[in-house]
Amino acid sequence: MSLDRHHGGWVIVLSFVFSFMLAILPMPAWASAWRPDWVAMILIYWCLALPLRVGVATAWFVGIIHDVLNDTLLGQHALGFVLIAYLAVKFHQQLRLFPVWQQAIGVFGMVALNQLLGIWIQSIFGYSEMRDSFIFPAFSSLLLWPWFFLILGDIQRKYKVV
Amino acid sequence: MKKAVFHRPKQALSLRLIVFILASIFLIIADHRLDYLRIVRTHLLGLVYPIQYLVNLPIKTGQWLSVTASNRFLLIEEIDKLRAEKQLLQVTLQKFDALKNENERLRRLLGSPLKVGERVQMAEVLAVELEHSRRKITINKGKNDGVIVNQAVIDGHGVMGQVIHVGLFSSTVMLITDPEHELPVQVVRTGLRTIAKGIGAVNRLSLLGISNTGLNTGIKVGDLIVTSGAGEKFPKDYPVGTVIDVTPDIGQPFASVQALPRAVLERNSEVLLVW
Known part of the structure; x- marks a missing residue:
């Protein structure tokens, strides 16, 4: 992993910072339940685009930061993100070839898995009850993915992140 | 390669x-x-403070702009109003001072010392959101300002909650309405002790362990509840809420009693930390 092959690491870092900001932006309660899982979406994008640079380890650190910002148990989001990154990196060749709406279904599955895992961990430790609304962020992430994918693709090309 | x-x-x-x-x-x-x-967590919270600060910034700037742009006459009017209010509070405080002295004297006679002169510091609520199923807020004071875990947080009306995580520059406060929060309280009128538990709803507290028998003598709608000082996390005698519903439940050993918190929990921008 020599440094000269990699460019635009700051774009990756900034995109994560931006997604953290979107994740804690105050919103009315109904909108908050539908908030797309921005951080997971950014993670999936970079795992698909640069599977050698962004993977399980990045996902873990990003998850820990997300846990601190959301005041959840340390490791809760980290666990979900590690699984997401694993799936995205493992199947990045197939997912890249899919049309964008099929990719979106994959994103739906990964975000739903992350949400489900979060609720599951929380109820094991007695912090919250099972709710149906856990699936809402997966739906909104699914709907936003095609645009998200296009915009991030443009950004990646513009700043030559490889 | x-x-x-x-x-x-x-x-x-x-x-x-x-x-x-x-x-x-x-x-x-x-x-x-x-x-x-x-x-x-303290250090990680310090690390992510810039992110919280950035999210908070546009909202604070908006507030600042609206103050700057507001009418001069409106501001003068508000200053007048505040001045009148201050006068009124000072009059009340004079009486309070006399009462405090008398109370101290009586306590001395009884030989039971009372902790007086709690230290208070103001903190700002950051406009950032935590996990939405819980009732928690972030404030802009942390370890560097001497904030400690389990510290009580109040506002001008009553108890708000307690600090659960301290960062270097910010802290997380669990509100009394969080489903995880339990607060030892006491009914002022009768001295009945109970626990006020959050139920996750924005503005409700559930009072636990009040038996169906003798409901009438112990607690009724409209009663003021205050912190009892048990558990020693909260200072004694701060107002917590008002009882709004007492329903005997013969299917259960305990009655269902609900209270409305006094503190303005979800709309505050400034809170007070008590040591």
């Missing part, structure tokens, strides 16, 4: 997956059971 990276064996990915999954599970259990991670 490039080829070697591309043909990284498949096991490496699975191995890393397992390592990081184990690390996550270890962290979750450690965070749940032990206090070791408190320091780690």
